[in-house]
Amino acid sequence: MASWLKWVLGILGGLILLVVLLLVGATLYINSHKAKVIALINTELNKNIDGSLSIGDMSPSFFRSFPGVSLSLKNVIVRDRKWTEHRHTLLDSKDFDVSVNAAALLHGTIDINHVDINDAAIDIYTDTSGYSNTSVFKKNKSKPKNPKDKGSTSAQLSRFNLHNVSLTIDNQHGGKLFKFDVNELNGKMDFPDSGWTAQVHMKVMSRSLAFNLSHGSFIKDKLIETDMVAGYNETSKKINIKSDNFNIAGDNFTLNALFAPAAKSMNFAFHLKVNQILWRNAASLVSANITKTLNKFNLDKPIDVTANIDGNFGGGEPLLYITATVKNNRLTVPGAVIDNCNFNGIFTNNYVKGKGLGDENSIIHFTKLSGSFKGIPFKVDTASVINLTTPIATGVLQANFPLTDMNELFAKVLRFNMGTADLLLHFRADIINLQLNKPYVAGNININNAEFTYLPNSLNLKKTSLSMQFTNGNLMLNNIRVQVGQSIVTMNGRADNLMNLYYNAPEKIVVDWNVNSPQIHLAEFLGIINRRKKAAVKSSAKGNSSNMVDQFTNVINKSQVNLNMQVANVHYNKFLATDAKAKLKLSEDGIEIKDIALKTSGGTLAIRGRIVQDDVANRFDVSTVISHVNIHDFFYAFNNFGITAPTYENLKGLLSAKAQLAGTFNGHGGILSQSLKGMVLLNLTDGALINFNPLKTAGKIAFPFRNLNNIQIPNLDAEFDINGRMITIKPMKLTSSVINADVAGVYGLDRGTDITMDVPLRNPKNDTTITDKEELKKKRYKGIVLHLAAKDDGTGKVKIGFNKDRKKDKEEE
Known part of the structure; x- marks a missing residue:
């Protein structure tokens, strides 16, 4: 070995030994003068914060994380200067461990190998005026950078672990409350030139995710377990998070989230997607006021759901856009069950752009809605429920079916033997307590070749057809043909203001009929004057029933009918009359014979x-x-x-x-x-x-x-x-x-x-x-x-x- 190399190695070895000795010495000194060092650190740290920071105990270790320095802090408490007023401690950690790479310090970088936080509570609080306890870090503003400085020191975090940590973000100013119990959160970070990336595994109990406290919390008391990848881009100044296994209470979602920390109070955007989630499970993930309503409905089979949530942590309602796909399902609604149900559904709280976000500007929109009710098939191309504060239902209903399918629905009123029905109706109605109120209907109902019995009067009708046209709240009845035995009757009629009176004042409904007939055999219509066999009808004080069939029966019983009749021949047993003309009024009490004139x-x-x-x-x-x-x-x-x-x-x-x-x-x-x-x-x-x-x-x-x-x-x-x-x-x-x-x-x-x-x-x-x-x-x-x-x-x-x-x-x- 060359002599110069021996000298170099010797010098390097000496330097390394010196560094080790210095670190060991520093560790021994800290351990032997712990109280003095802790007091000194507390004093220095408190000079740079607007509040107080205290460390109860400190345990440095050189050999445990060599070539890094490990520091274990006990009972770390951080409070802002207004803590005595609001009593929200920003950080209360029983165990706070930090490991720093000593070698990285030589390159001007603070490389934190890992941070372990255990048994801690993080409480980020903002009062109604907008003041936040995070202002504890805002006492000293950074000094302008000296142009002569050649470089700077940056901090990089390699790994972090949280166990048994309570995280609360209480924003009284924005009316928001986010609270989580972090059972386990492990992460690994890298720092490329563009920013940073992270891989995270977490197991968290969501206690509150309230974007609006008055509406309650999303995902309340639900366990979330997931593996995520996250990244920050220095150019866009945004954080992206993705997960393919974002598991909420046993249902697996895909998650794409975007945060903009540079924006005031941090903007956020969540995109969640789940395939085959049960209705009850999905309903339990939203706020209590929505869950209460959704639980009055049910779908037997799982459905596909996507949700987009955009907002700002500083305040205001988030923008919601939720879609659902339902196929071959069984839908239960108050008072009814719809089989073979299919639809695509959309919900948003931004129905009219520029009118704000919330229930008043919300809409539930359905497309390609189809199913069968009591065996009656139907289609609704489009339907909507607008304004969830005072909801209004609108849509277009189509149906074509044999009348015998209606026997189960109208079991107490009508029994059909044959015939077909064809419906095309545009409807609009208020929704009060999940019931339609003051409906507006426009469109047509056509019934052809019907044969049925009106059960309250045992009246049998055959070869019956009619056309019902709803317009401007009125009902027009055209091209009606009724045959009872040998009697043949053609009729036209109208009922004005029907839609306004149908539910709230059926006794005020007046139907005007013009009746023509070549011959009537009165014996075949004896059911009309027979005593009615009234079925029990559940109704309110105003006579309005929540059951569709009961309400229909109620209207039939209470409404009034004006009959203007012209009959060529009237038969009753041996009696024969010709050129008969009659004006009758039928009501709940009976028949008023205004005028009957005939030749006999x-x-x-x-x-x-x-x-x-x-x-x-x-x-x-x-x-x-x-x-x-x-x-x-x-x-x-x-x-x-x-x-x-x-x-x-x-x-x-x-x-x-x-x-x-x-x-x-x-x-x-x-x-x-x-x-x-x-x-x-x-x-x-x-x-x-x-x-x-x-x-x-x-x-x-x-x-x-x-x-x-x-x-x-x-x-x-x-x-x-x-x-x-x-x-x-x-x-x-x-x-x-x-x-x-x-x-x-x-x-x-x-x-x-x-x-x-x-x-x-x-x-x-x-x-x-x-x-x-x-x-x-x-x-x-x-x-x-x-x-x-x-x-x-x-x-x-x-x-x-x-x-x-x-x-x-x-x-x-």
Whole structure:
């Protein structure tokens, strides 16, 4: 070995030995004068901070991290000058270990091999005025750099470890609170020329991630475990973080985050993506106010979700943009379940740019929404819920399906046997307590070839079609065809202001119908006047039900209907009317007959009144005017009105009458005879009593030479009071070609008949040439007058005999 080399090596060895001795000496000195050194360090450090920094204990070690110097600090506490006011300690560490590479110091670089922080609490606090306890480091501003300085010293951190560390960022000024329990955080850093990079593994319990304290925390009490890579770029002054296994409470996300520490209060941007996360799990990651609402819904199968969150740690709402993809799922919403559900969903709190971030400017937007509700398939191309403070739902609903799919939905109201429905509706509605309120609907509903039963009235309809058009809050009903048995009806109608009244005031809904028909068989519509079989409807004080079917039933029961009808032929059993016109009003209470006019039996019939429907029976109260009907045909049409004798076969002439009648319908639309009450004024002209056997039998003895087969009645006026099955005949004078009679009394439909008859035996035929009324009156009672009585024998049979009571009356006179 050359002598010069020996000298060089010897000098280097001596220098190394000197450095080692100096380090060892320094270590020994610190250990032997620990209290003095700690006091000196505390004093020097406190000169450069705006507050206080204290180190409870210090343990240097040379050999443990050679060629580095390891320093273990115990009970390190950092507080700002206003700590006594807010009581938030910036750093309270029980164990703070730092290892510095001594060799790097020779190159002018502080190379920190590693930092270990254990059992510590970091509390970064900002009060409502914007003051932060981090100002503890802002006492002395850095001096301007001397141009003569050739270089500077930089610090580099190689490794860091945190265990059992509580981190709190409490920003009262910005209304934010971030709090984490760091179970484990390990990192390794490199320092290329562009900035630095880091690889980090962490296991952290998120206690609070509240961007707005009034709304609550995201990811509250959730364990986060991940491996991340991070980097800082000196040019862009931004920090990038990426992770492919950002695991939150067992669900694996991908994370891309960007921080701009140079910006005021640090801007941030998070992009999170997760495939196949359960709805309940996703709902638990957002703030409590949102979770409460989301938990009222559910999706059975996992969904795909992405979330972009942009904001500033200094204050204000972050910008949210969240998307979700749902395929072949089962969606549960309040009051309903949607099967085979598919949609793409977007949420953002920046619906209208420039109007701020928050619930008022939020929107939930759906595209390609499809599914089936109660077996009814539907599609909604686009739908939105705008403004989560006072939410409004909008969208376009499409559906095409067989009507039989609706049987489950309308089980209490309708039963469909066939037909199809086609819907295209634009809707808009307020949402109150997750229920639609004051809906606005525009569009069309078309029903074709329907056959169904309206269950409350057992009304069967077939070959039915209709077109419903919603516009400006009104409902137009066009091209409606209904067939019930042999009855065919075409209708057009409208309901104004329907959308405003449907939920809150259904009793104010008025539907105007124009009805035309070539023929109606009333017996096929008896369900309309039968007592309704009302289904129980859950409703609020205002009559509004949260259940769609219950609300529909509620509207049907409470709404009013005006009917303007024109019917060419009306059939009811043997009754036939032509050119019938009617104006009716149907309401919850029954049917108001404003006017019915028709032609029947060669004359006309007009009716007014009402039919009252309730849970007990259907009562009617009507006034009727009959003009010049053929009495034979009229009695035939109405089954002789329940009278057994005389019948329509015995009657001839033109009948006019006025009646005011009240009574009750039976369950088949017929009239309960015992319920009928009222009065009838009757006029018969050109009448005749033909082959009336009871009179013929009696007349063979009393009038053997008169024509009893055809008794002519030129004119007859009569008045009757009806009380159940008893008909009171007011005194009337019968003038005929065979016999004259004065009749009065009570006729019982089954029993109780008691009629008196004064019958002059004089043949009226002999007086046909007399035209003077006074003379006819005198002639009427000339000769023998029989006083007869027709009475019930107690069994319902009527027997005719002499009126003994009249004889007694005469004797008393």
